[in-house]
Amino acid sequence: MTTDNTSPQEPHDGEYLKPLLPILDQHSTRRTLLKTAGAALGLAAFGEALSPLMVIPENVSVDEFLQQHYKELTDEDKKKVFARLEAETKERFGADVTITDSKPIPGVRFAYAINVSKCNGNGKCMEACNKENNHHRGVDQSYIRVLEMTKGSMDMENGSTTYDHTVPQDDKFYLPVQCQQCDNPPCVSACPIEATWKEDDGIVVVDYNWCIGCRYCEAACPYHARRFNWELPEIPAEEVNPNQGYLSNRIRPQGAMEKCHFCLHRTREGRAPACQEACPTGARVFGDLNDPDSAINYVLKNKRVFVLKEELGTKPSFFYFFD
Amino acid sequence: MTANARKKRNVAALKHAVRSYPGFLWWGLGQATNGGLGFYVWMIVLTAIALVGANAWAHQVARGMIVTNMTDHVSWGLYIANFTFGVGLAAGGVMMVIPAYLYDDEDMHKVVIIGEAVAIAAIVMCTLSVLVDLGRPDRFWHLMPVIGRVNWPVSMLTWDVIVLNGYLVINLHIVGYLLYMRYLGRKPNPKWYVPFVFLSIIWAISIHTVTAFLYCGLGGRPFWNTALLAPRFLASAFVSGPAFIILVMRILRITTGFAAPPKPARTLIQIIRVAMTINLVMLASELFTLFYTGGAHGESAKYLFFGSHGHYGLVPWIWTAIACNLIGTGLFFMPDALERSNTRIAACILCIVGIWIEKGMGLIIPGFIPSTLHEIVEYTPSLTEWKVTAGIWAFGFLLLTVLLKLITTVFAAEAHKTEIA
Incomplete structure (x- = not known):
């Protein structure tokens, strides 16, 4: 980094005006335009860099994303969750499986x-x-x-x-x-x-x-x-x-x-x-x-x-x- | 337009500028992204590195953590190492806050905001380091109070999430409020920031203590399971934090001409001398216990310093750290040499690098080697891990640059005003 012409000691014309009335200041408009373009380009690049994340919506259904903790699932919820997991296993591993929920036997340790x-x-x-x-x-x-x-x-x-x-x-x-x-x-x-x-x-x-x-x-x-x-x-x-x-x-x-x-x-x-x-x-x-x-x-x-x-x-x- | 007229116009603009806080932040973002060629090159390079990191992380999420070199034996690696160092950096800023507010050091008061800005950027880096270490970042909401299911107060990790986010919020408030008041040309109301400053002092110590408890609370990891860990963390944080701030002030002087008074740097150097000495004494006493007693407790240390059963992965790392720390500390104890800014910069960099290794790769990894069943599986970070880590650092610097730009702009504008008045 080098000292530049916008150093705070010697601010540019309109340096402090710009955010108020950017349209009235030609220099500022150019800079604002460039900045906007830069920000848009940066955002686009960021989106592109993160694009491998798109596998998440592909692999994680909304139901799975919102699924509650096991202890908060009702029997009805569990039925749905297990059915979903069984279907996913069929799809991903090609196997027909049954998912159960064996509970602890009272008094057994x-x-x-x-x-x-x-x-x-x-x-x-x-x-x-x-x-x-x-x-x-x-x-x-x-x-x-x-x-x-x-x-x-x-x-x-x-x-x-x-x-x-x-x-x-x-x-x-x-x-x-x-x-x-x-x-x-x-x-x-x-x-x-x-x-x-x-x-x-x-x-x-x-x-x-x-x-x-x-x-x-x-x-x-x-x-x-x-x-x-x-x-x-x-x-x-x-x-x-x-x-x-x-x-x-x-x-x-x-x-x-x-x-x-x-x-x-x-x-x-x-x-x-x-x-x-x-x-x-x-x-x-x-x-x-x-x-x-x-x-x-x-x-x-x-x-x-x-x-x-x-x-x-x-x-x-x-x-x-x-x- | 003459210089004077220009100044008048600027002050007039400042006076009539947007008054609302969001408006101020928007104005600040505009100011913080103005600069010359050098500034834009710096920002673009950082953005590029951050993008490489973001991309590497996205691939890691898609393909699984298998793209890292972590294993079931060494289940934490470079990410958590960086996280630990980052917490120290964030906590170290408090060494400006204490002289400024507890001892009413006038000159320190003028620059204390730099320490707080460093803390903000460091905490954001810490949060990112934890996020990239999660196997299921899509489930991060499980960590949130109310909508998630938080294991509080038992889990030290829950405590860590709370204290880190709390520290971020406190510092954002302090920095935001003080800058906003300066921008408006008003005297800050102590009611609105002094209690938070004192809270931040306690909080800074808590973030690093809790982070140490995260490791030293684990009975199954003898290398971490030592009461000295939290004090060592604090002592090393009070070296790396102030050293980093001295570097930042130096860079600000070169790039923006923001001239910090010389006294704060001298105070920081004093603090580094004391803290580093305490850190090295504690390290020595830790090593004595480990090596003199020997047995299973000393096995990790033996692996770290001398290698074990034909495995030497961390030996070069730790001796680099020891060399950096000793030379850096030596330089800090040579006042004449330290007057030369190059020596000062070298001393700061040596201490920062030394502590980054000692607290990162030198602390996290040997906790896992040998494993709890005494197997030795070594670890070297993968390319993905390096990319992601570099990306996080770049993003941290990006954030810090924007914050410092904003701070220097507001400070400079105020200087103009007093000059004209």
Whole structure:
């Protein structure tokens, strides 16, 4: 920038008059015309630069844009929303699906436990999660990470999630980690818009249509349990799991957060979570904490149980034990 | 027309100019977009960069955040790094407000409005930095009170949205009111701005404290989970803010001849000396705890400063920052050298760059490395991220230029009036 002839010390003729009576001042009119042209050109360029945004009105219907938070939807609203989502899934993924809204079973409190002595790191749970939950196929997404740990240390520093050899290795043990469904969940506190919350049966869920994708919850989670949809998931039509829950395994939109939901569309209907069903070693124990006769209560009462990062005070509903 | 006649005519025009506030703003926009060739080149270049940024962001929204290099492991990157620095820049302006209003520093009073203009532009940049970091910007209304669903008072991010917008509104009011009164040739009524000025002092401290709480409240991220974070944020803000304002005053003098009295710059230099020393002491004590204790808590710091398990991505960044901060601080403690304006500019730029890295890439990224399951996934910003960030900076400078143009025009017009009277 250089000193110019319109410096405030020596203003132009009509410098202060212009906005009052621009027509009366020739010089000013020329400048005003140029400025108007410049502004018009700038606006046009701005519009052109932002033109890729036009995919939003193409992909996001008015109904979706105006959709309220899950907790504010009436049964009537939900019917419409689910029908719309089903139609969109048909259109985008070519699959006929049914979206349901399983509610927590009154009096039930879910918990999970893993027998670290039995788990051999085969990774079937991750595969099952990928299929059951309509994960993005391109990146082999799953809500579970299995850490291969070095015997003699509980320090995750000495663990690896990227091992690629036959299992189990003699000097290793295996530690699957997924959402710990904390009773004091840092992710729920972090969310600025209540897009994620803890349900009565202990499951932390996400309203994928309310999440703005700020990823603060992902930073807050001490267990790396949350996943972000960096792009629209890709799933071949024939691989889409058609039994979908609104708060669980329906295909997630681009730009929203997701996480393990204990397969609530199955478990709230009395079935086992997909990862438990798939586990060939019997390392996974799932059940109702409030039922004194449940397998999970047997484990908690009779085994030496621990939780991950207990010192953080997150109070996980996810336990580990050794035989 | 003689110079005197011209001045008379100008003053007459000013006297009879539009009286309404919207009219004043319209007049101001007209004034702020007048200038010579250099001015238009500057504005066009900034507009062009802003357009590149806007276009990159639009593509990011269309294709998804996959066009950034962020991952589930490093889920915040350059955008949030810039946001953090911007909040500091905005809060730093308060270091002009405090001497001007609490200590009645007359000379500072004359230029304090520059600090407030910097704060406005910085806050707008912060807001944009958060907006471009959202996966679903079309759902931004979910963040608004009443129509959205706000997780207040639990979520620190909700607090941040509130305090940042509040700070913007307060500063817009103060700057707008004071300029409007000057334009009308009236004495500002203290009732209408002094309470807001005091509010803005508390508020400036709150924006940076809340932003620090955003990170240090997370128990799962040991690198951030330190009580020193908020004080460190404040100390570094009181370096980067005043340093930036010294640069702005220098540029104004060169380009518009707007001569700020020399005293405010000297006060700012004093503040920088103290704040930077405190900042470096806190940094040193933080590093001592991390490295002497060792263990998992020190792992991020080890990665940041020396690399870890064969990964060295942030090592050049942080040592650049340390070098800039030390040399910059050294220069600030050499009063004779600092009298030369080139040295002064260099010292300011070094401190700004040093803090931009230390608080941005050097703070946000190592919070994620190693991850909470102790995996090391590195991060370097993608071209899209650089474009968007450059666009936001360009837009910030565009806004700042318009604000400063308006301020200098109103001030100059008033100077004319007193001259003739």
